[in-house]
Amino acid sequence: MLKNSKYVPVALAVALFCASAAFAQPGSTATTAPADNYVTEKNFKSKVFEVKYRDPNGLTVVLSKLGSGFKGATISPSSEFRTLTVRDFPENLATIEEALKRLDTPGTPRPNIELHMHVLIASNTGAATSDVPAELKDVLVELRRTLNYRNYELAASVVQRLTETQQVLNGTGTAEVSSGSSGTPNVGMPYDYYIRSVSLAQDAAGSYSVQIGDFAFTAVSEKDRARVQTALNMRDGEKVVVGTATICSRALVVVLTAKLIK
Numbered sequence: 001m002l003k004n005s006k007y008v009p010v011a012l013a014v015a016l017f018c019a020s021a022a023f024a025q026p027g028s029t030a031t032t033a034p035a036d037n038y039v040t041e042k043n044f045k046s047k048v049f050e051v052k053y054r055d056p057n058g059l060t061v062v063l064s065k066l067g068s069g070f071k072g073a074t075i076s077p078s079s080e081f082r083t084l085t086v087r088d089f090p091e092n093l094a095t096i097e098e099a100l101k102r103l104d105t106p107g108t109p110r111p112n113i114e115l116h117m118h119v120l121i122a123s124n125t126g127a128a129t130s131d132v133p134a135e136l137k138d139v140l141v142e143l144r145r146t147l148n149y150r151n152y153e154l155a156a157s158v159v160q161r162l163t164e165t166q167q168v169l170n171g172t173g174t175a176e177v178s179s180g181s182s183g184t185p186n187v188g189m190p191y192d193y194y195i196r197s198v199s200l201a202q203d204a205a206g207s208y209s210v211q212i213g214d215f216a217f218t219a220v221s222e223k224d225r226a227r228v229q230t231a232l233n234m235r236d237g238e239k240v241v242v243g244t245a246t247i248c249s250r251a252l253v254v255v256l257t258a259k260l261i262k
Contacts, residue, residue, distance in 0.1 A: 121252060
């Protein structure tokens with residue numbers, strides 16, 4: 001027993017040093033086990049599945065429910081390569097593969113869209129023309145009821161075949177419009193149009209409607225300019241008066257009809 005207390009700290013330090021030296025053998029190094037953030041399950045396997053028809057991201061949402069749920073089990077979609085890379089137990093890989101065979105199948109073909117655009121010029125001068133297409137006869141009846149114009153002539157007709165797209169479709173042309181005076185030749189009316197964001201919506205009965213995010217038609221006559229612009233939702237075969245605009249004391253009328261081609 002140490003009688004002098006001032007020697008106790010020194011003796012204690014020597015004792016701790018000797019104890020630590022006893023545990024550290026010559027040539028050995030102290031190591032700390034690294035933290036393992038992922039399950040290093042030896043039974044995990046990886047497999048790449050090719051996706052032929054469906055969206056890989058959408059399939060991932062469904063197929064992820066079939067995984068084991070263990071940490072480190074993953075399903076990684078690639079839209080560029082159209083693949084699903086799966087890491088999981090072999091039995092889960094087999095289940096996902098069988099489900100993928102049932103889900104990755106061709107969908108019901110979506111119909112194409114045939115857009116008929118008719119440009120009419122309404123006026124109260126000159127003689128009524130007879131070159132308006134027969135499919136617009138009922139439209140003319142309604143126009144005469146709502147607009148204060150007697151005569152309608154067809155200035156231009158355009159048929160645009162398209163599919164669902166978010167891009168902008170453009171078109172240009174020159175319409176032939178009567179001058180309003182007998183014996184005077186027709187005059188040219190340059191026009192342009194664009195169609196943006198075309199999609200199909202299906203109701204509970206399975207019928208489609210055509211949705212156009214933005215449609216615009218612009219015409220120039222002499223120093224006057226007319227523009228019609230709107231969004232549209234049209235049923236198959238429905239004739240829609242997109243709008244009217246005044247141009248050179250006349251009226252510009254744009255009529256659209258959407259026909260679905262299956």
